[in-house]
Amino acid sequence: MRCVIAGFAFDLSKDGVLESMKGVKPEPVTGGFVVVGRRRYPVKQVGAILTRQDRRDFTADEVTRAMARLGFTCGASDGGPTPGLTPLETASAMLGTAAPA
DSSP states (O other): EEEEEETTTOOOOHHHHHHHTTOOOOOOSSSEEEEETTTEHHHHHHHHHHOOOOOOGGGGHHHHHHHOOOOEEEOOOOOOTTTOOHEEEEEEHHHHHHOOO
């Protein structure tokens, strides 16, 4: 399938993406992600490997649209624990109870 990323046209296929990502260790996901095989990769990591361009040259949305059109599962990370909470408050929130005062 022909996809335009950062103003350049790329002919991408699902098999080609799987082959390109084979053996690549996923970086920690902090934003959008793409599930390739059984692994979750950051969108920008996938885009950089497929296009061989610097991550600043394309947007995560461009890569997400292309991967979704190829049939890959895409999503956004939950971002981890809520900032500003102590570990006790985070654990209490996860258990559904109020933290002791």
